[in-house]
Amino acid sequence: MKETKLKLHPCYCGGEMELKKVAQDGGMDGTYWNWELTCKTCGLTRVYAADGFYGRKYKTFEEVVDDWNRNKIKRL
DSSP: OOOOOOOOOOOOTTOOEEEEEEEEEEGGGOOOEEEEEEEEEOOEEEEEESSOOOGGGOOOHHHHHHHHHHHHHHOO
């Protein structure tokens, strides 16, 4: 999986944010994927759907980065 190198704004605490795609066990229905956005300092975590498993509305890598950066600016 090749992701683009977009810059995430730091966390509210000033820590570095990390974004990774993680598999979740859906039981007998299979596996689904989520984006986990986590602060390396304080542990703040936001989870976004990364696929359309059972009709979930999902976001791309770029949309998650854009969402975090835009919401971060709004709340400062």
